[in-house]
Amino acid sequence: MIHAKLAKAIQAYNEELIELRRKFHSEPELSFEEFKTTAFVCEYLENLGISYRKTKPTGVIATIEGGNPGKTVALRADMDALTVEQLNKDLPYASKEEGKMHACGHDAHTAMLLIAAKALNEIKEELPGNVRLIFQPAEEIAAGAKAMVSQGAMDGVDNVFGIHIWSQMPTGTVSCTPGPSFAxxxxxxxxxxxxxxxxxxxxxxxxxxxxxxxxxxxxxxxxxxxxxxxxxxxxxxxxxxxxxxxxxxxxxxxxxxxxxxxxxxxxxxxxxxxxxxxxxxxxxxxxxxxxxxxxxxVAVINDEESAKLVQKTAAEAFGAEVIYHEKPTMGAEDFSEYMMKAPGSFALVGSGNPEKDTQWAHHHGKFNIDEDALATGAELYAQYAWAYLNE
The missing domain is CATH 3.30.70.360 (Alpha-Beta Plaits)
Structure with a gap:
């Protein structure tokens, strides 16, 4: 089920992955104001030769067309930041925008999906189907997913998968339990x-x-x-x-x-x-x-079959010990809008590490992530797409 070339590519691009995340972190943009981020994502995809279109006012929908016919799986990453003042200003990649900060991990999500797309694009001739890439704006105001769906993000999609970096879980762990996830x-x-x-x-x-x-x-x-x-x-x-x-x-x-x-x-x-x-x-x-x-x-309720596929994929990619069972959270996520159009699941990837001071709660001014978690998230995106299309 695991594609060795995907794992090798993610490892090779790890330095670039970290650089991308730090770039996004230092240049936060608020909901429906992600114009620079959108432009960068478009340029990155264009350089890879991946077809895309911009959505209004911000956001990107792209598709990697496989070499063989099959289903279409969607991968989603959100891009917007928060009106939070960064308190850990000593970071070399601290926010350059006063009063704005990536205090929830969306910078990581965008970087992980770009690198996953790069890896998947390298094996596209082997793909039995297509991979839809959704770079979503405005998750923090619960409006972005609706906007993307209305502009065709889920057209022709058979399954959808998303990831959220989670500072309350140890770095590198993966949680995707069937049933309720976000309220x-x-x-x-x-x-x-x-x-x-x-x-x-x-x-x-x-x-x-x-x-x-x-x-x-x-x-x-x-x-x-x-x-x-x-x-x-x-x-x-x-x-x-x-x-x-x-x-x-x-x-x-x-x-x-x-x-x-x-x-x-x-x-x-x-x-x-x-x-x-x-x-x-x-x-x-x-x-x-x-x-x-x-x-x-709407509540995020993980489809049982999809969630079990995430667990299986994570265990095969990283070892059974990474599987973690995080309790449902009363926090909210507009990822549910995609799941109203197709079955899917939403995984949490742990990034909490007290030794690196990355255990702070989401939306806190000192929020940061253990960047060792980035490769886990990027590979999970890519390997899930491969696993689903090959079911």
Whole structure:
């Protein structure tokens, strides 16, 4: 199942792989602003002779056409950075853009897929099918995958595979467990309207601060008391804006938060309970409530057959000891948009190494990766494509 030429090529290109990752890390671009990254990817693919097309406003879809007819497998890497200030500025490849940073590993994903593409392109005459390459923008705002799918990224694709560098796992380990992997992520906004007035005359007012505070304190019981404890769910209030001045009773309060879970029926239940709690809490105080609930990403649920193929491929490529079983995370990933079009799986490749100070959580200002993990990710991309097409 493992192609020896792919393994040898990845090893030969390891220095270039690290250089690519460092280039992307030092030049971070935010969601739908990845113009330089897109241009670089296009130039790189053109030099390899791989056909591609740019998507709007950013992103690239490319295809390596095999020498023999067969299925089409898609490999996806995201490219966008975050509005995070880099704290480990002593790195020789630290971000050159103040307030912007690759704090999630997307720089690594893009570099790994480029090198995987280079290796696969060298054996394209042996491929029984095609490899679709998806360089996606705007994962961090959960909009990029939808944009890529709408522009044909999954047209004719039979299976899709993605990788995420994971600092919470030891360097070089690989986790791809069948079933739930990343949770769905929805957003909600609750606006309470009371009756403002002087801080010294509360009996003539309806204090929106009190209403909002009561809601925040009580709404957690939606998860703790109305959902089966064996069903994972998170309801987080992340922002509350209320009041304008110390001696003015607030008339309005706006609360923003997120809902995470794996089961669509649980999501529907939480949404309805959010509306009930907001309306009933407001009614207690004589205020009014308006709830806006926005559906975000769908949960990433690994297809069993695809996930087992990832495990088998990783074990054969790197040894059975690399297989790791990471628990599902309540974090979100818009990779699920591709899996709505074709079966597939999403793997985690460990990059955490305290000796190299790469154990920091994703989205932290000190986030970094153990670059020994890059070759593992690049080869896993390439070997999975080969393995799937040869099933």
């Amino acid at each position: 769905s992520a929805d957003l909600f906004t609750v606006t309470f309207k009371g009756k403002g007035g002087h801080g010294a005359i509360p009996h003539d007012c309806i204090d929106a601060a009190v209403v909002a505070s009561s809601f925040v304190m009580n709404v957690q019981s939606v998860v703790s008391r109305t959902i089966d404890p064996q069903q994972p769910a998170v309801l987080t209030v992340g922002k509350m804006v209320v009041g304008t001045r110390f001696n003015v009773i607030a008339e309005n309060a706006v609360i923003e938060g997120t809902v995470r879970c794996f089961d669509p029926t649980v999501k529907d239940h939480i949404e309805q309970q959010l509306r009930n709690y907001a309306e009933q809490v407001a009614a207690i105080y004589g205020a009014t409530a308006e709830v806006e609930y926005t559906y975000g990403t």
